[in-house]
Amino acid sequence: CVLKASQKRRPLSRLLEQLLRNLEKRDPNQFFAWPVNDNFAPGYSDIIRRPMDFSTMKQKIDDNEYKSLNCFISDFKLMCNNAMKYNKPGTVYHKAARRLLHAGLKQLTPQKLRPLGNMLT
Numbered sequence: 001c002v003l004k005a006s007q008k009r010r011p012l013s014r015l016l017e018q019l020l021r022n023l024e025k026r027d028p029n030q031f032f033a034w035p036v037n038d039n040f041a042p043g044y045s046d047i048i049r050r051p052m053d054f055s056t057m058k059q060k061i062d063d064n065e066y067k068s069l070n071c072f073i074s075d076f077k078l079m080c081n082n083a084m085k086y087n088k089p090g091t092v093y094h095k096a097a098r099r100l101l102h103a104g105l106k107q108l109t110p111q112k113l114r115p116l117g118n119m120l121t
C-alpha cells in the first residue's frame with residue numbers, strides 16, 4: 001500500500017526508533033523511561049544541568065530534532081552519565097546506568113549498525 005506523506009518516516013527516524021526500542025529493553029525497571037523527578041531525587045535539577053530520558057529522546061525523534069546518529073548516541077550517553085553523576089556508586093541507579101551504558105554502546109557499534117545502515121538509503 002502506498003504510505004501517505006504523513007505516515008512516511010524519514011529513514012533516520014525509523015532507524016533511531018528501532019535503536020531506541022532496543023535500548024529501552026535494557027531498562028526493565030524503567031528508571032530511564034521518564035524525566036527524573038526532583039521529589040524523588042533531592043536537588044537533582046541543581047546537580048544535573050541537562051536532564052535526559054527515553055521519553056524525551058522519543059519526542060526528539062518525532063520532532064526530527066536528531067540530525068545524525070551521533071546526536072542520538074550523545075543523548076543516550078548524557079542520560080547514563082547524568083545518572084552516574086547524581087547517584088553514588090553502589091546505588092541501584094548508578095549500577096543500572098553503568099549496565100545500560102555498556103549494553104547500549106555494544107548495540108551501537110559500527111558492526112551492529114552496518115546491517116541497519118541500508119535503512120538510511
Ligand SMILES: COc1ccc(C(=O)NC2CCC2)cc1-c1cc(C(C)=O)n2cccnc12
Pocket residue numbers: 030031032033034035036037040041082083086087093
Ligand atoms: C524515572 O525515574 C525513576 C522512576 C521510577 C523509579 C523507581 O521505581 N524507583 C524504585 C526502585 C526503588 C524505588 C526510580 C526512578 C529514578 C531514576 C533515577 C535516575 C535515573 O537517576 N533516580 C534517581 C533517584 C531516585 N529515583 C530515580
